[in-house]
Amino acid sequence: MSQPSSELMIEARAVEKWYPNGFQALRGASLTVRRGEVVVIMGPSGSGKSTFIRTFNALEDFQKGSITVDGIVLSNDLRNIDAVRREVGMVFQQFNLFPHLSVLDNLTLAPVLVRKRPKAEVEQQAWALLERVGIAEQAGKYPGQLSGGQQQRVAIARALCMEPRILLFDEPTSSLDPEMVREVLEVMQNLAAEDITMVVVTHEVKFARHVAHRVVLMADGEVVEEAEPELFFTNPSHQRTRRFLDQIL
Amino acid sequence: MNPLLRRLRAELFATRADAALSLVLISLISLAAIGCLRWVLTQAQWAVVKVNSTLFAVGRYPVEQQWRLWLLTALLVAASGATWGLIRAHPRPDRTGVLWPRNDRLAVGLLSLIALALPWALDLNLAIAGRWWGLTVLLVFCRWLAGRYGARLSPAGQRLAALVWPVLYLVGMVLISGGLGLVTVSPSEWGGLMLTLLASSFAILLCFPIGVLLALGRRSDLPLLRWGSVLYIEFIRGAPLITLLFLGQNILGFLLPGGLAPERVWRAAWVLTFFAAAYLAEAVRSGLAAVPRGQLEAARSLGLSYPKALQHVVLPQALRVALPAIVGQFISLLQDTTLLSLIGLLELLGTARTVMANPAFLGRNGEVYLTLAVLFWGCCAALGLGSRALERRLDPHAVPSAT
Numbered sequence: 001m002s003q004p005s006s007e008l009m010i011e012a013r014a015v016e017k018w019y020p021n022g023f024q025a026l027r028g029a030s031l032t033v034r035r036g037e038v039v040v041i042m043g044p045s046g047s048g049k050s051t052f053i054r055t056f057n058a059l060e061d062f063q064k065g066s067i068t069v070d071g072i073v074l075s076n077d078l079r080n081i082d083a084v085r086r087e088v089g090m091v092f093q094q095f096n097l098f099p100h101l102s103v104l105d106n107l108t109l110a111p112v113l114v115r116k117r118p119k120a121e122v123e124q125q126a127w128a129l130l131e132r133v134g135i136a137e138q139a140g141k142y143p144g145q146l147s148g149g150q151q152q153r154v155a156i157a158r159a160l161c162m163e164p165r166i167l168l169f170d171e172p173t174s175s176l177d178p179e180m181v182r183e184v185l186e187v188m189q190n191l192a193a194e195d196i197t198m199v200v201v202t203h204e205v206k207f208a209r210h211v212a213h214r215v216v217l218m219a220d221g222e223v224v225e226e227a228e229p230e231l232f233f234t235n236p237s238h239q240r241t242r243r244f245l246d247q248i249l
Numbered sequence: 250m251n252p253l254l255r256r257l258r259a260e261l262f263a264t265r266a267d268a269a270l271s272l273v274l275i276s277l278i279s280l281a282a283i284g285c286l287r288w289v290l291t292q293a294q295w296a297v298v299k300v301n302s303t304l305f306a307v308g309r310y311p312v313e314q315q316w317r318l319w320l321l322t323a324l325l326v327a328a329s330g331a332t333w334g335l336i337r338a339h340p341r342p343d344r345t346g347v348l349w350p351r352n353d354r355l356a357v358g359l360l361s362l363i364a365l366a367l368p369w370a371l372d373l374n375l376a377i378a379g380r381w382w383g384l385t386v387l388l389v390f391c392r393w394l395a396g397r398y399g400a401r402l403s404p405a406g407q408r409l410a411a412l413v414w415p416v417l418y419l420v421g422m423v424l425i426s427g428g429l430g431l432v433t434v435s436p437s438e439w440g441g442l443m444l445t446l447l448a449s450s451f452a453i454l455l456c457f458p459i460g461v462l463l464a465l466g467r468r469s470d471l472p473l474l475r476w477g478s479v480l481y482i483e484f485i486r487g488a489p490l491i492t493l494l495f496l497g498q499n500i501l502g503f504l505l506p507g508g509l510a511p512e513r514v515w516r517a518a519w520v521l522t523f524f525a526a527a528y529l530a531e532a533v534r535s536g537l538a539a540v541p542r543g544q545l546e547a548a549r550s551l552g553l554s555y556p557k558a559l560q561h562v563v564l565p566q567a568l569r570v571a572l573p574a575i576v577g578q579f580i581s582l583l584q585d586t587t588l589l590s591l592i593g594l595l596e597l598l599g600t601a602r603t604v605m606a607n608p609a610f611l612g613r614n615g616e617v618y619l620t621l622a623v624l625f626w627g628c629c630a631a632l633g634l635g636s637r638a639l640e641r642r643l644d645p646h647a648v649p650s651a652t
C-alpha cells in the first residue's frame with residue numbers, strides 16, 4: 001500500500017447543507033483527505049454520505065462551511081466548478097454509463113470534449129484502461145449489453161480516462177449481484193495501490209479493512225468517528241460507531 | 250402442403266370460430282375493395298386530375314420558370330438517393346450491413362413501377378414522362394453510387410455530406426423564389442403540393458430547435474424562463490390553429506422585425522412554426538423526463554459543461570425516446586397546412602377548391618379529394634418510413650443503465 005503524502009487534497013470544514021425542501025442533510029461535517037490516501041465513509045442510510053461526497057465535486061451545493069479541493073476553493077463561481085470537476089472523477093451506484101454510446105466512446109467523450117485531446121490519442125489510452133479493468137474485448141459493445149460488474153468497471157475506466165487526481169465512489173458495489181462485487185472491488189484495490197486519492201462510500205467491511213488508510217463514520221449529517229481501519233472496527237471510541245458496527249458485522 | 254397455405258390456415262382458419270370470423274371479414278373487405286375499384290376504374294372521370302396535374306403540383310408558378318422546380322426536384326432526388334446509399338454503406342458499428350436488403354430492392358421496384366405507371370395514368374406528354382423516368386434513374390443511380398463507394402468516406406466526410414441538406418434547402422429557396430440573377434417569383438404565385446411541402450418543411454425545420462429550447466426552458470431552474478415557456482406552450486395549445494392563422498395575418502407584421510414576414514405565405518408559415526413548436530416542446534419534454542438524472546450528473550462529473558452535457562448525453566437519448574411523438578407532430582403539422590386554404594392560400598386543398606369551383610369540373614369532387622388523400626398519405630408515409638429507419642438506427646440495444 002502506498003503511503004499518503006502530507007499534501008491536502010480535500011479539506012471540508014463544518015459543511016452545512018439544506019435541500020431546497022428545507023431538510024438539513026449536513027450539519028457541520030468535516031473531513032480532510034491527503035494525497036494518495038484512501039478514505040472509506042460508512043454510516044447508516046440517510047446519514048448524508050452521498051450528499052457529503054457529492055459536494056466535493058459540486059454536484060451538490062452547500063450553504064455553510066468551506067470546501068477546498070486540490071487547492072481550489074469551492075464557491076458558486078462556475079469557472080471553479082469546471083476546474084474541480086476536471087480533477088475529480090466520480091463512480092456512481094447506478095453506473096450511469098451513457099447507453100447511446102459504445103463502451104469506447106463512453107471513455108473518450110469527456111477527454112475529447114473537455115480536455116480537447118486528439119481522439120486517436122485518447123482512444124489508445126482508453127484501450128489501455130479497458131485492458132486494465134479487464135474488459136478490452138467489450139470495447140465495441142453498448143452498456144446495455146454488459147453485466148452489472150462489467151458496467152461498473154467501464155464506469156471506473158471512464159472516470160480514470162479524464163486522469164483525475166481524486167476519485168469519489170458512491171456505493172459502487174451496492175447494486176451488484178454478489179458474484180460481481182469481487183471483480184469491482186479488485187479493480188478498486190489495484191487503483192488504491194497507486195498515487196490516486198480515493199474517497200469511497202461503501203458497506204464492504206473487508207475492503208475498508210484491507211484497503212483503506214482511514215475509515216470514517218457519518219451519522220445525522222456529521223462525521224462522528226475517524227480512525228485507522230483496525231481501530232475503527234475493533235475499538236471505536238464512540239457509542240454511535242459501536243451501534244452501527246453491531247448492525248453490519 | 251404449400252408453406253404459404255399452411256401459414257394461412259394456421260393464422261386464419263385455426264378453429265371453427267376463427268374460420269367464420271375470417272370469412273366474414275374477408276367478404277366485407279372484398280366487397281369494399283371491389284366497390285372502390287369499380288368507382289375508381291369505371292365511374293370516376295379522371296380528366297379533372299389529368300388536366301390540372303400541373304396546377305396540383307405547383308399552382309400558378311410561371312410556366313417558363315418551371316425548369317427551376319424540375320432542377321430542384323432533381324437535386325433533392327439525387328441527395329435522397331445518396332443519403333439512402335450512405336446509410337446502407339455505414340451500418341452501426343455493432344451490426345453487419347447488407348448493401349441491398351430486401352426492403353430496398355422492393356422499394357426500387359415499387360418506385361420504378363410508379364414512374365412507369367404515373368405518366369400513363371395521367372396522360373403526361375412524353376417530355377414530362379421522360380423527366381420522371383430520368384428522376385427515377387437518378388435516384389437509383391445515386392443510391393447505387395453512394396452504397397458502392399460510400400464506405401470510403403471518412404467520419405469528417407460523412408459530417409460534411411450531411412451538410413448537403415441545409416445547403417440544398419437554401420438553394421431550393423433561391424430556386425423557388427428567385428434572386429441571385431434568377432427572376433423573382435412572388436409567393437402569391439406559389440401553390441399546390443409545392444406550397445404544402447414548402448410551408449410544412451419550413452415549419453418542421455424551425456419548430457424543432459424552438460421546441461427543444463422551450464422544453465429545456467420548461468425544466469429550467471430559472472423561474473422567469475420556466476414560467477415564460479409554460480405560458481407560451483399553454484397559450485398556443487389552448488388556441489385553435491385557425492384563429493392563430495387569422496391572428497397572424499393581422500398582427501405578425503407588427504411583431505416580427507421589419508421585412509421578415511412581408512408576404513401572407515411567410516406569415517402563415519411562421520404561425521405554423523410557432524404553433525408546432527409548442528406541441529413539439531411537450532413531446533421533447535416527455536423524452537427529457539425519460540432520461541435518468543444520473544446521466545446529466547455523470548456527464549457533469551466528467552467535466553462537461555451544461556450545454557455540452559445536453560448536446561452529447563441528454564438530448565440524444567431524450568430525442569430518441571421522443572422520436573415517435575415528434576414524427577407524429579410533424580405528420581399532423583403536414584396535415585394542418587390544409588388550413589392555409591382558409592386564409593386564401595392556394596396550397597393543395599386551396600388549389601383543389603379552385604379546381605372544383607370551375608364549372609367545367611362540376612361534380613368531380615370525389616376524384617379531387619381522393620387524389621388529395623393519396624398525395625397526403627404518400628407524404629405522411631414517407632415521413633413515417635424515414636422516422637422508423639432513424640429509430641432503428643438510433644436504437645442500439647439501448648437499455649438505460651439505471652433501472
Ligand SMILES: Nc1ncnc2c1ncn2[C@@H]1O[C@H](COP(=O)(O)OP(=O)(O)OP(=O)(O)O)[C@@H](O)[C@H]1O
Pocket residue numbers: 019020021023024025043044045046047048049050051052
Ligand atoms: N434531493 C433531495 N431533497 C431533499 N432531501 C434529500 C434529497 N436527497 C437526499 N435527501 C435527504 O438527505 C438525507 C441524506 O441523504 P444521502 O443520500 O446523502 O444519504 P446516504 O447516507 O447516502 O444514504 P444511503 O446509504 O441510503 O445512500 C436523507 O435523509 C435524504 O432523505
Ligand SMILES: [Mg+2]
Pocket residue numbers: 049050051170171
Ligand atoms: Mg447514498
